[in-house]
Amino acid sequence: MEKVRIFLADWQVLFREGIHFTLSGEEDFEVIGEATDNEEALNLIEKNPPEVAIFNANRGKPSGIDITRRIKQNLPSVVIILIIDNYNDEQLFSAIKSGASACLSKEMSPDELMDTIRKVAQGEYPISGALLKPEIASRVIDEFEASSLISEEVDNLLSRLLPAEAEILHHIAGETPVEEITKALGISEQAIRHHLDLILTKLVANDHSREVIEAAQSNLPSIISKAKRGGRPAAEYITKDEFTEFKQTVTERLKSFLGELG
Numbered sequence: 001m002e003k004v005r006i007f008l009a010d011w012q013v014l015f016r017e018g019i020h021f022t023l024s025g026e027e028d029f030e031v032i033g034e035a036t037d038n039e040e041a042l043n044l045i046e047k048n049p050p051e052v053a054i055f056n057a058n059r060g061k062p063s064g065i066d067i068t069r070r071i072k073q074n075l076p077s078v079v080i081i082l083i084i085d086n087y088n089d090e091q092l093f094s095a096i097k098s099g100a101s102a103c104l105s106k107e108m109s110p111d112e113l114m115d116t117i118r119k120v121a122q123g124e125y126p127i128s129g130a131l132l133k134p135e136i137a138s139r140v141i142d143e144f145e146a147s148s149l150i151s152e153e154v155d156n157l158l159s160r161l162l163p164a165e166a167e168i169l170h171h172i173a174g175e176t177p178v179e180e181i182t183k184a185l186g187i188s189e190q191a192i193r194h195h196l197d198l199i200l201t202k203l204v205a206n207d208h209s210r211e212v213i214e215a216a217q218s219n220l221p222s223i224i225s226k227a228k229r230g231g232r233p234a235a236e237y238i239t240k241d242e243f244t245e246f247k248q249t250v251t252e253r254l255k256s257f258l259g260e261l262g
Contacts, residue, residue: 003030004121007050009041009067010083011059015106019054022110029117038067045071049078051121057082057095057103065098072099073208079120083108089135095127096136096200097143097207102126128193128200137172140203147206150213158209159202165195 006029010016016034023029032050035041038060045053053071055064062070068080079101084091087105095103101120104113119126130136144166147158161169164185171181182189 003028004052004117005030005032005050006117007031007033007035007041007045007053009035009038009054009064010056011036012056019113022113023117026114029114038062038064042067042070045075045078049075051077052079052081052117054081054083057084057091057100058086065094065100068095068098068100069208069211072204081116081120089133089139092130093136093139096130097203099204099208100127103130125197125200128196131169131196131199132172132178134173134175137169140199141166141169141173143203143206147210150210158206161199161202165199168192168195169199 006023008016008019008031010019013036016036020031020034023031032048033041033044035044038055039062041053041055055067057064060067064082068082071078071080080099081102081104082095082098082100083104083106084095085106092103101124102116103126104116108116116126131140141161144161148160150158167185168181171184176184178189178192181192185192
């Protein structure tokens with residue numbers, strides 16, 4: 001039997017050792033490394049990637065959420081489970097956008113943890129179930145509306161919600177039970193969950209892309225200054241032509257980035 005290789009990172013040693021002890025009793029799991037510090041964990045994971053990495057979402061600098069973004073950008077095959085100390089919608093939404101496949105509280109049971117690991121190792125996204133919460137669905141709608149405004153400036157490269165996906169989210173945000181949504185839209189609950197998985201994928205991709213765009217915009221003057229081979233000294237302003245050229249460069253980089261995500 002091929003074992004699921006797992007890496008553990010948490011600031012609480014006893015909690016981490018408890019997880020290790022729980023997983024060591026399962027024939028299909030193998031813990032290949034542990035760390036208290038997130039930067040150390042990232043270095044170890046890059047040298048020897050596991051199938052599944054478990055991080056604390058809140059603690060450490062960078063946080064587990066930040067580390068998740070970096071791992072998903074550089075090692076997309078590694079799936080992440082985030083453990084939240086104080087489980088709330090704000091933390092949950094940040095975990096969703098980071099690219100984590102699942103999110104658990106520290107009050108989870110051993111069976112819940114093991115079941116979640118097996119699901120994410122098989123390519124499932126238990127975290128997409130969080131989109132069934134009205135508060136989270138409402139946040140997702142707002143996020144896509146904000147992305148649509150940015151997308152217009154980069155040749156519509158960011159993903160948008162399809163009409164069916166938007167309708168599902170609006171029903172959930174309005175606290176409509178899933179059973180009523182299936183009747184109203186004439187689709188199965190399985191179809192709704194499939195749509196939620198697709199929405200999750202788009203949300204994560206957009207969040208990563210927006211980081212690229214915002215980072216590029218914040219460094220616009222210095223990037224253009226470095227790119228110039230003559231003319232005036234370090235630019236105190238930029239021309240319309242320079243901005244257009246810069247925008248095209250960012251667009252091409254973003255296309256390449258999105259292609260890697262796909």
